[in-house]
Amino acid sequence: MGETFQKQVNVREADSKAKGNTKTEAAEMPTKASVEKELKVEAKAEEKTKVAEALKKSEKAAEKPTIKPATTATPAAAKAPEAKKEEKEEKPAEKREIVLERVYTIPLEDAYAKPAKKRAARAVKILRQFLSRHMKSQNVKISPEVNEFIEERGATSPAKKVRVNASKDKAGMVLAKLAGME
Numbered sequence: 371m372g373e374t375f376q377k378q379v380n381v382r383e384a385d386s387k388a389k390g391n392t393k394t395e396a397a398e399m400p401t402k403a404s405v406e407k408e409l410k411v412e413a414k415a416e417e418k419t420k421v422a423e424a425l426k427k428s429e430k431a432a433e434k435p436t437i438k439p440a441t442t443a444t445p446a447a448a449k450a451p452e453a454k455k456e457e458k459e460e461k462p463a464e465k466r467e468i469v470l471e472r473v474y475t476i477p478l479e480d481a482y483a484k485p486a487k488k489r490a491a492r493a494v495k496i497l498r499q500f501l502s503r504h505m506k507s508q509n510v511k512i513s514p515e516v517n518e519f520i521e522e523r524g525a526t527s528p529a530k531k532v533r534v535n536a537s538k539d540k541a542g543m544v545l546a547k548l549a550g551m552e
Contacts (some may be wrong), residue, residue: 437544466539473549475533478520490525501536501544509543514545 372411399524481493494517520528 432485466537466543466545468507468537468539470538471535472505472537473505473533473535474500476532478528479530481528486526488525490521490528493520493528497532497546499544501534504537505536505544507538507542507544509541510542511545513545513547515548519548539548 475495478493478496480496482487484492494512497512497516497520498510502508516532516534519532522529534542534546535549536546538544
């Protein structure tokens, strides 16, 4: 910091000599403490601007582009997006028409015949094959809770058996949930 002060003093003295200033103006030159204070204030201001710029960038990245309807659109066209939103909201509200529901205890010990790193993946495949065979459907979905239960002790030592509640809907999709989790 002392070097920057000395440079500033030298520059100011050179400027005053070039202008032909007298000693009285040289006496008005700032002290070392005041120059250091100015430097600190400038450094803080630079830091604040950097932080503000970083925040703006992160906000821009976080913002999702929104599509606004055209202002020249007809009233019927303006209502169309609202109708689509209502349709989307109705879909999750629809309940599955369950045709068949059963509770199975599925043995997964055969997964231990595979190499250690592949056992959890093999256990999930065994579960999927079992449900496909017993529920007579090729479309089998496994809930995240079941998957977490199988891999609870890691990929190298998955669960030896799992109890699931399997439900089949009209479309033929089978959904496996942990039994007792409803």
